[in-house]
Amino acid sequence: MRGEITGETGLSGKKLVIALAGNANVGKSVIFNYLTKLHQHIGNWPGKTVEKAEGTLHFKGYTVDVVDLPGIYSLSTYSIEESISRRFIAVEKPDVVINVIDASVLERNLFFTLQLMELETPIVIALNQVDVASKKGIQIDFEKLEKILGVPVVPTIAVKGVGIFKLLEKAVEIFEGKLEAKPRQVKYGEEVEERIEKLAEAVRDSGLPYPARYVAIKLLEGDREIQEEVEKSKPQAAALARSLGEELERLHGHSCPTLITSERYQAANCIAREVQKLVPPVKPTLGEKLHNVTTHRVAGYFIMAASLLSLFFFVFAVGNVFSDILTSLLYGFKPFFERVLGTGFFEELVWEGVVEGLIAGASVALPYIIPFYLALYFLEDSGYLSRIAFLMDSIMHKMGLHGKAFIPLILGYGCNVPACLGCRIMETQRERLIAAFVTTLVPCAARTVIILGLVGRFAGIQWALMLYAFDLLVVFLLGRIAFRILPGEPTGLIMEMPDYRLPHLKTVLSQTWFRLLEFMKIAFPLIIVSTFTVKLLETTGILRVFTSLLAPVTVAWLGLPVETGITLLFGVLRKELALIMLATLLGAADLSKALTPVQMTVFTIVSMFYIPCVATIATLVMEFGWRKALVITLSEIVLALILGGLAFRILILAGLT
Amino acid sequence: MSSTADTGVSEVPLAMLRDGETGVVVSVKSGYGKAWGLKKRLMDMGITPGTRITVVKSAPFHGPMEILVRGYRLAIGRGMAERIFVRVEETRAGCAEK
Numbered sequence: 001m002r003g004e005i006t007g008e009t010g011l012s013g014k015k016l017v018i019a020l021a022g023n024a025n026v027g028k029s030v031i032f033n034y035l036t037k038l039h040q041h042i043g044n045w046p047g048k049t050v051e052k053a054e055g056t057l058h059f060k061g062y063t064v065d066v067v068d069l070p071g072i073y074s075l076s077t078y079s080i081e082e083s084i085s086r087r088f089i090a091v092e093k094p095d096v097v098i099n100v101i102d103a104s105v106l107e108r109n110l111f112f113t114l115q116l117m118e119l120e121t122p123i124v125i126a127l128n129q130v131d132v133a134s135k136k137g138i139q140i141d142f143e144k145l146e147k148i149l150g151v152p153v154v155p156t157i158a159v160k161g162v163g164i165f166k167l168l169e170k171a172v173e174i175f176e177g178k179l180e181a182k183p184r185q186v187k188y189g190e191e192v193e194e195r196i197e198k199l200a201e202a203v204r205d206s207g208l209p210y211p212a213r214y215v216a217i218k219l220l221e222g223d224r225e226i227q228e229e230v231e232k233s234k235p236q237a238a239a240l241a242r243s244l245g246e247e248l249e250r251l252h253g254h255s256c257p258t259l260i261t262s263e264r265y266q267a268a269n270c271i272a273r274e275v276q277k278l279v280p281p282v283k284p285t286l287g288e289k290l291h292n293v294t295t296h297r298v299a300g301y302f303i304m305a306a307s308l309l310s311l312f313f314f315v316f317a318v319g320n321v322f323s324d325i326l327t328s329l330l331y332g333f334k335p336f337f338e339r340v341l342g343t344g345f346f347e348e349l350v351w352e353g354v355v356e357g358l359i360a361g362a363s364v365a366l367p368y369i370i371p372f373y374l375a376l377y378f379l380e381d382s383g384y385l386s387r388i389a390f391l392m393d394s395i396m397h398k399m400g401l402h403g404k405a406f407i408p409l410i411l412g413y414g415c416n417v418p419a420c421l422g423c424r425i426m427e428t429q430r431e432r433l434i435a436a437f438v439t440t441l442v443p444c445a446a447r448t449v450i451i452l453g454l455v456g457r458f459a460g461i462q463w464a465l466m467l468y469a470f471d472l473l474v475v476f477l478l479g480r481i482a483f484r485i486l487p488g489e490p491t492g493l494i495m496e497m498p499d500y501r502l503p504h505l506k507t508v509l510s511q512t513w514f515r516l517l518e519f520m521k522i523a524f525p526l527i528i529v530s531t532f533t534v535k536l537l538e539t540t541g542i543l544r545v546f547t548s549l550l551a552p553v554t555v556a557w558l559g560l561p562v563e564t565g566i567t568l569l570f571g572v573l574r575k576e577l578a579l580i581m582l583a584t585l586l587g588a589a590d591l592s593k594a595l596t597p598v599q600m601t602v603f604t605i606v607s608m609f610y611i612p613c614v615a616t617i618a619t620l621v622m623e624f625g626w627r628k629a630l631v632i633t634l635s636e637i638v639l640a641l642i643l644g645g646l647a648f649r650i651l652i653l654a655g656l657t
Numbered sequence: 658m659s660s661t662a663d664t665g666v667s668e669v670p671l672a673m674l675r676d677g678e679t680g681v682v683v684s685v686k687s688g689y690g691k692a693w694g695l696k697k698r699l700m701d702m703g704i705t706p707g708t709r710i711t712v713v714k715s716a717p718f719h720g721p722m723e724i725l726v727r728g729y730r731l732a733i734g735r736g737m738a739e740r741i742f743v744r745v746e747e748t749r750a751g752c753a754e755k
Contacts, residue, residue, distance in 0.1 A: 258706065390732045
């Protein structure tokens with residue numbers, strides 16, 4: 001067993017913490033999955049909505065904890081991801097950082113490596129995708145790279161598991177002190193270097209968790225977070241940084257952050273040139289041809305429409321089948337249940353309050369989330385997602401979002417739950433929130449049942465279509481408003497379009513599985529508690545009281561029959577049930593006898609907007625916390641009531657009944 | 658007709674370049690207030706003064722531009738492309754692809 005990567009518990013208590021760091025799209029998650037296999041835990045970084053993936057493995061008697069840091073391009077504080085990664089490396093001090101770099105985009109990857117080295121942490125470099133690079137005509141002399149950087153470099157092909165073992169070996173050797181990894185520091189230009197040294201001396205005892213040289217460089221680079229901290233602990237050093245920065249600006253005619261960034265890139269460029277040989281291939285690769293077609297100004301949109309439609313149908317065809325199977329399977333337990341608990345008040349409460357909640361969770365959410373995650377990771381890992389974002393950017397911009405938000409929005413038409421989870425593809429917290437907010441306003445399949453089954457069937461399909469159009473308008477307007485109201489900078493698209501590649505199936509499967517577990521942990525308790533509460537209120541008759549309390553809203557403001565109150569309350573659990581309940585309560589399968597066209601329209605508008613279902617609320621809680629989930633939920637209730645009431649009055653005024 | 662016909666300093670926003678044209682970055686304007694972060698982000702992605710950028714294509718409806726920079730493909734929004742000032746290096750008759 002010695003020297004094997006296993007998940008079994010080692011006997012010795014030797015611990016090793018490894019962090020994986022690197023740019024996005026370099027195969028970091030493939031390496032992570034290869035290392036940790038089924039021993040993963042996916043959660044969030046404390047207090048942040050940035051995913052934290054951790055896992056354990058056992059290697060040469062060590063229990064190795066692997067932390068997969070977010071994929072980033074720099075170590076400044078442009079994004080939450082960057083500051084999380086930096087803090088983790090500097091404060092938690094992992095024993096070894098494995099820096100995964102893409103051999104086919106060496107220069108940009110080295111720009112990040114150089115910053116990691118400035119943090120003076122022990123590093124092993126995984127020179128990944130060497131196969132892809134050589135297909136692109138890029139040959140890298142990794143031994144030379146090793147010498148220049150002063151850290152071990154291991155060529156890897158993560159998707160095939162090549163080099164991973166060696167990577168771990170090197171990490172252990174560094175930890176045991178058998179291998180020296182003394183990262184060489186980047187030398188900036190003479191004028192810059194002089195001032196870095198001077199400033200480093202001044203911040204040496206600033207109490208910040210970073211090396212003095214790093215603090216000095218970041219101060220000159222204009223890093224806000226570090227500037228603020230130094231301002232607090234050593235104001236004279238901050239003042240010195242400003243005056244040194246001004247000197248440099250006078251000398252070079254560029255702002256100091258520009259100067260530092262340029263010089264670091266210059267260093268990365270020199271290293272890359274020295275270690276790589278370029279023999280550009282004569283023929284464009286298949287990936288390049290695919291790229292040209294999928295971003296074409298005409299063909300690109302057709303391909304996008306076709307792919308998204310198939311994605312949509314894949315998710316919902318698979319979802320429907322499994323949803324039906326699960327529902328009938330789980331309901332099959334009912335006779336057994338009745339035999340055990342008898343048929344009485346208690347049985348009814350447990351069955352309808354707890355078990356049905358579970359069934360709803362299992363049969364509504366899971367069957368759709370699984371294929372959705374699979375499809376989403378497939379799109380993301382293959383690189384196609386970035387092409388869609390490229391094509392849709394200008395349209396989504398009108399809503400204050402950029403191209404990537406198009407994906408969750410489209411998915412919202414199927415089910416809001418995976419759509420909200422999909423908002424993670426947005427870069428900033430603010431964009432995630434806006435995207436999730438507008439996504440919950442998109443009529444999902446359950447709301448489509450109401451739109452088509454009520455208005456479409458009894459009032460005419462043209463009314464149903466008008467409601468869809470109306471919904472789009474509301475989504476658009478509210479997106480714009482949210483964009484204006486929420487603080488933060490308007491973000492533009494700055495997105496790498498990585499080369500196309502075949503997604504790594506095992507990684508996609510494990511990403512799906514561990515995120516599904518995370519979802520179940522958070523959503524199921526909430527679904528069960530709320531189902532139980534509604535059921536309890538119903539069996540004890542309190543729900544009737546609620547319904548009459550709601551009468552001023554339902555009857556007076558919305559002009560609906562009083563019974564609709566109850567269905568709207570139940571609709572929070574499962575919206576498509578609202579329609580069935582309405583028919584039962586009104587005692588008419590033909591709803592056109594019980595409701596006027598205006599009432600149908602109003603009821604549908606309210607159902608469309610008033611609240612995402614409980615599973616969606618659970619997702620919002622998971623993604624954004626209780627407070628924001630509550631704000632979204634409440635504002636949508638208010639919105640639905642305003643729109644419903646206005647629609648009622650306008651339609652009546654328009655002479656409809 | 659072409660931007661090389663300009664007299665004096667032919668410093669133009671990247672957004673003005675046509676498909677297939679290459680420019681060398683002269684400066685990145687941060688614009689007003691909070692956009693500082695964006696400028697830093699652009700530079701972190703490799704768009705620093707002196708860097709060669711080739712415009713590959715632009716998305717329709719005034720959409721983002723696809724550029725080649727430091728050996729990789731980057732998509733940047735129109736607004737950003739207007740802040741990056743370049744000196745046009747050479748002009749090709751058009752994209753060989755078409």
